[in-house]
Amino acid sequence: MSKRFGPTAVEPATPLWWGGIALRVLTWLFxxxxxxxxxxxxxxxxxxxxxxGAMAAWTVLTTLVYSREALRWRWRWFVVADVVVVCALMLTSPLILSPRQLAGVDPLITTVWVAGVPVAAGTRFGGYGGMAAGLVVGLSTALARQAFTLDVARDAVLLVATGLLIGMSATTARKSAAALAEAWRKEVATAERERLARSIHDSVLQVLARVRRRGAEVGGEAAELAELAGEQEIALRALVTTEPTATHTGESDLRGALQLLGSSRVQIATPAGDVLLPAATTAELVAVVRESLSNVDKHAPGAKVWVLLEDLATEVVITVRDDGPGIPEGRLETAEADGHLGVARSMRGRVRELGGTIALETAPDRGTEWEVRVPKAWTKR
Structure with missing residues (x-):
């Protein structure tokens, strides 16, 4: 399986490579x-x-290289060398053709065989690469003709347009293949997750649910165990129902990662769709939320917590609010002076490194609310 393009080892633009090979053979015959x-x-x-004869040998060599299935064997340097060799062969035309032939409409020694170059460059480098190769070949044509005529300009435009169109087609093919591979990966992962969810539901979740119910009925210390069992039941349900978050682009879904933090005391509200950010950014933001939840457990046991994720046009916003007693004025400064750096370093430091801001709103008996804002433009760097 190709690590880059998913369930097929064939490079998505392979038909374009084979089309370029066929074009080069036919134009050599011409x-x-x-x-x-x-x-x-x-x-x-x-x-x-x-x-x-040199054109024939180069056609055979390019065929051997460009017919390889994996893109990594179609070396970038070889495609650049292809442009150089073809232009060099075309520039021998003044040594071969008579002055009358050069000034007239007789074809150069390479004729339309040079059209294979922008096709190869566009397939390998995309639209811009194809245009550049077409422009180089067009300028070489003018040098070989020793004049810049309307016919030369027309050929240059056609070569540049060919490279652009082939390059755009190759880029589209690769993007489509990557999207298909990602969809295929998600489908396989989701099927496996559903299988595990059925197995867990028939065993572990049923046991946890029974422990929760019986512990609540018995009361006392059993009630505490029932509460713990209930939290684990919620966490396990979130784990088996959350969609896979990793993508082929190195991004991960912040929405899914935050949902795993839900429990009987922590309610998570997120958008319906994925909130994709670089995996490192997602990990940092989840760590900030975990630290906030940890502070609630330490200083406001039993408090309810609400976590809200918003995916805005230019930034992501995470709000963590609890109904605890709040933070007394000056408490954070005192804790930092005493060497307790959970808020100062773990939360504020992480957000600062992401180019975002973190704001605190609290008052006695009014709970605590943290608002974290991280710009999307920064996370894409």
Whole structure:
């Protein structure tokens, strides 16, 4: 299986590579016919056949390289060398053609064989690479003709357009294949998750639910065990129902990661769709929320907590609010001075490194609310 493109090891733009190979073979046959027809008028017929032989050898070599299935074997440097070699062969035309042929409409020694270069460059490098190769070949045509005529300009435009269109097609094919591979990966992971969820539901979740009910009926210390069992039941249900979060682009779903923090005392509210951020950013934001929840457990046992995630156009916003007693004025400064750096370093430091802001709103008997804002533009760097 290809690690880059999913369930197939074939490079998505392979049909374009094979199309370029076929184009090069057919155009070489056209060049052969042109040499046969115009040989008598050449200044150096022997050199014409030598160049034609070099074109044939280069066609065979490019076929061997470009017919490989994996993109990594279609080396970037080889495609650049392809442009150089083809242009060099075309620039032998002034040595072969007579002045009358160069000034007239007779084809250069390479004829339309050079059209394979922008096709290869566009397939390997995309639209911009194809355009650049087409432009280089067009300029080489003008140098070989020793004049910049309307025909030369027309050929250059066609070569540039060909490279652009082929490059755009190759880029679209690769993006489509990556999206298909991601959908395929999610489908497989979801099927496995559903299988595990059925197995867990028939065993572990039923046991936890029974312990929770019986512990609540008995009361006393059993009630505490029932509460713990209930929290684990909620966490386990969230684990088996949350969609996979990793993607082929190195991003992860912040929404799914936060949902795993839900419990009987912690309610998570998130958007319906995925909130994709770089995996490192997601991990940092989850750590900030965990630290906030840890502070609630330490200083406001039994308090209810609400976590709200908002996915805005330019930023993500996380709000963590509890109904505890609140933080007395000056408490955080005192804790930091005493060396307790949970809020100062773990929360504020993490958010600052992400280019975001964190704000605290609290008052005695009015609970605590943290608001974290992180710009999306920063997270994409």
């Amino acid at each position: 060049a052969l016919g042109a040499v046969v027809v115009h040989e008598a008028d050449y200044r150096r017929p022997a050199l014409a056949w030598i160049v034609l």
